[in-house]
Amino acid sequence: MSKRNISRRTVLKGTAAAAGVAAGSGAVSGFPMVWAQNLKDVTLRSIGSAVTHQPAWAKQATEDLGFNVDITALDFDSITNRINTQPGSFDIAEPAFNYFRRLSAVGNIQPIDTKRLTNWDQFNDLYRTGKLTASAPFGDGQNPTTVMYTKDGKNFVKPGESDQIFGLPSVHNADTLGYRPDLTGRKLESWSELISDEWRGKVALQSFPDIAMMDIALAIEGAGLLKYGNKGNMTREEIDKTFVILTDLKKKGHVRAFWTTFSESVTLMVSGETVIQSMWSPAVTVTKSQGVPCVYGDLKEGYRGWTIGYVMPKQLTGLKRDAAYEFFNWLSSGWSGAYFSRQGYYMPTLEATKKFMTADEWGFWYEGKPAQGSIPGPDGKPLEKAGTVRDGGSYENRMGNIAVWNSEFDEFGYLVDEWNKFQSG
Numbered sequence: 425m426s427k428r429n430i431s432r433r434t435v436l437k438g439t440a441a442a443a444g445v446a447a448g449s450g451a452v453s454g455f456p457m458v459w460a461q462n463l464k465d466v467t468l469r470s471i472g473s474a475v476t477h478q479p480a481w482a483k484q485a486t487e488d489l490g491f492n493v494d495i496t497a498l499d500f501d502s503i504t505n506r507i508n509t510q511p512g513s514f515d516i517a518e519p520a521f522n523y524f525r526r527l528s529a530v531g532n533i534q535p536i537d538t539k540r541l542t543n544w545d546q547f548n549d550l551y552r553t554g555k556l557t558a559s560a561p562f563g564d565g566q567n568p569t570t571v572m573y574t575k576d577g578k579n580f581v582k583p584g585e586s587d588q589i590f591g592l593p594s595v596h597n598a599d600t601l602g603y604r605p606d607l608t609g610r611k612l613e614s615w616s617e618l619i620s621d622e623w624r625g626k627v628a629l630q631s632f633p634d635i636a637m638m639d640i641a642l643a644i645e646g647a648g649l650l651k652y653g654n655k656g657n658m659t660r661e662e663i664d665k666t667f668v669i670l671t672d673l674k675k676k677g678h679v680r681a682f683w684t685t686f687s688e689s690v691t692l693m694v695s696g697e698t699v700i701q702s703m704w705s706p707a708v709t710v711t712k713s714q715g716v717p718c719v720y721g722d723l724k725e726g727y728r729g730w731t732i733g734y735v736m737p738k739q740l741t742g743l744k745r746d747a748a749y750e751f752f753n754w755l756s757s758g759w760s761g762a763y764f765s766r767q768g769y770y771m772p773t774l775e776a777t778k779k780f781m782t783a784d785e786w787g788f789w790y791e792g793k794p795a796q797g798s799i800p801g802p803d804g805k806p807l808e809k810a811g812t813v814r815d816g817g818s819y820e821n822r823m824g825n826i827a828v829w830n831s832e833f834d835e836f837g838y839l840v841d842e843w844n845k846f847q848s849g
Contacts, residue, residue: 565656726827
């Protein structure tokens, strides 16, 4: 049986489950024919980031689901603003988990019922206990499980206290520093390299203040200059101390640039303007695809983790909500997991994902094994050569070693004010 058929079978299984719930509630009549015929006329409007909202992926979703999945790619701030101010302008949205507290405060989100998720039992422990393995660190900052489970769409509860979730986890990853080994001349093993005088004028940081501060905190701790209580939720005193160090670095001309977009980070690295920088995994992949050596460092202090996931607005009801659950079930049934894995990302239903990858692909992306042959990218074209080992090694090595999770600080307003002063000063 083909992988496409496996996908369709999974989707049909989810369709029957969701339709059964709707039929049992009296929401529809004439099940299943009328329900299925009506669903094909639905257009499900999804807003999300360019991380996932890609035309080829949306085309596959539409083909497999039998109804139109219409996507709009926005930056994460814009996604959050749309959810909070224009909840009727979309049907589902995919913000970052570190925005969930801000979203819950407004109250435009309805919980997702895990009983309607056909693959829910396959979601790994990262989203059940907050730790991939029993020995893994919980990590500083906003562990996904702390902003995931809810009973009312406004307040969060501990895992196991509710079968309702605020958002459905989709793509996640572990971020670290990218560097040019041909320009450094040696392997880099610590976040402290980010603030080393050796790379003065050749360093780039993200322009997002909360993320940049966590990267800098990892470097500062790695260098033994400060010890933070929680790198993902700094106190005002810790923010002030960090800016003293940052300001000194700026005066010395240490930071070459602050990048905002994925492409900016690639350009900086490919051109050689930077030797080391805060970077996203796929940006390293794109850099290498252009014939420029680039390494995603497996650093001793650990990784900075992040998760994005889908939410539903309160006013989504009836057939549109049924379509949203169908989409959620398709999303976690394996095809998407394989597609995004080929870009360096992960999805939480690993066993489903594995069915849509070759043994060589799975060994390369998830087990830290050398590629036996050419490893394709999401477009099917060769991405990595035989013998290549993925930077950072296995999934367990990366996601089981999260030092801090992307977070929104309690003192976020203060941080932004200080960041703006720092940038303009």
